[in-house]
Amino acid sequence: MSVEVFFAREGSQRQRGAAGYTMPLAACVEKIGLKKRHWISPLHDTPRFGDQSAQGSHLDPYKHVVVKLGKEEAKASGWRAGYYRIDLNPKQAMERLGEPRKPWSVRRQP
Numbered sequence: 001m002s003v004e005v006f007f008a009r010e011g012s013q014r015q016r017g018a019a020g021y022t023m024p025l026a027a028c029v030e031k032i033g034l035k036k037r038h039w040i041s042p043l044h045d046t047p048r049f050g051d052q053s054a055q056g057s058h059l060d061p062y063k064h065v066v067v068k069l070g071k072e073e074a075k076a077s078g079w080r081a082g083y084y085r086i087d088l089n090p091k092q093a094m095e096r097l098g099e100p101r102k103p104w105s106v107r108r109q110p
Contacts, residue, residue, distance in 0.1 A: 003028050003069050005097070007062035007090045010050030020100025025069070025077050031096050034067055038084040043071070047083045062090045 004019035005028065028034045041047050049064050067084040074081035086093070094100065 003034075003067050003073060005032070005065065005067050005093070007093075007100075008047065008049060008064040008066050009060045010063055011060065012048060018101070019068070021097055023097075025073055025079070028067055032065065032067075032086055032088055032093055034084055034086055036079060038067070038086050039080050040066075040083050040085050042082045043068075045083075047085065049085075065090055065093045 002022045003025050005021040005023065006019040023031075025034075047066060065086045065088050067086060069079055069081055069084065071081045073079070088096070
């Protein structure tokens, strides 16, 4: 089981595309400092940040590092399923985790 780590922009856009990283929960806690107090929303409520009336662009910089913890992983680990926003910015997260995987490198399941 693993969690997904992705970067999010400000504005009304929903998260699109695959996660930049997939890793075990323990690695996420150790490498980027994920804590239970970072929980921000349940799985059915994809988080958005900043001014929701602003029309965002796919060219806007990423500002937030978000972790998605699924139901199975949450149940097995004693955490809450949902989205967590950690205290690092994307640059800091990449320094700790390396380059994120590219969208075209994600293998799709049949």
